[in-house]
Amino acid sequence: MAAVPAPVTIATTIDRQGKRWGFTGSSFTSLSANPPMVMICLSKTASTHAAFTGCAQFMVNVLADNHGHIARRFAAPRIDRFSAGDMGDCEAGLPGLPDAVVRLVCALHQVLDGGDHSILVGRVEQAVTTGGEPLVYCGRTFTQLALESARV
Template sequence: MNRTGRRTAALPGTPAVGEAFRTAMAQLAGGVVVVTTEDDEGMPRGFTATSFCSVSLDPPLVLVCLAKTSSSYQVFAECRGFAVSLLRAEQSALATRFARSGGEKFRPEHTATTPHLLPAVADALATLDCAVHARHPAGDHIILVGAVRHVSSGRGEPLVYHDRAFRRLRHPGM
């Protein structure tokens, strides 16, 4: 029963609820980012995410979520900083490359360096250079909170992910 005395349906933690939740969340459109850092040996590491948002303006904070099953998990669980590259509409192939496990993700023609010497995506819509502010466990993910210490911005259209596919924004009248 809820506060009004009405009977409410329970939300059991069954696989059916899990798949229904996944399907529902696929309907939430989100911007696409590539999050990058270096491991202890100086090798660049990165992943694609749509679970990214701003947290605070003062101080400037952002958050991104990473699955504990990711091949990059341990590196991001220990790194001191990371870059977030907001992708342009025409960078969907790059987003797919960073979303896959393994393989060569970083190519010289697609890689830039932030002022704090972190790898980032070249020609991104915007790039945020972040120091790790906090880490929080959250179910099967970790939430990384970054303190933004440098921003570079460009112009263009964002890459969007909706209904399990990359999309472009459609402007009225087009």
């Protein structure tokens, strides 16, 4: 699967005690148009697993091509991923990246078994787009899309 390009996202949530949680994910995709739903996968052994599988809402931040350092930080274990201050309070009071290409506020619709991962199905309640080029993960590295206009 390393050869398959994927968008780079950071999912965020807040637990009942008000603690912020987040993880970098590239297993993210649209699931349904009506109702609008997305899915993102999270390892069952991740420190963030209980927070996300027990939350009411989460946000998916689709990262811009200059956000590789943020993606690496949110993938690192045993650190305060929010310490850099680049995540602010965004829609629905969830932590988000103000200059993410897309921010999706999702209600947790369902948690499905996906082997060693849980599949978080989110019903999209709000979508914000800011423009910019998305960060892509392919070949075990971050890369950028080479967008070219197609002639029809």
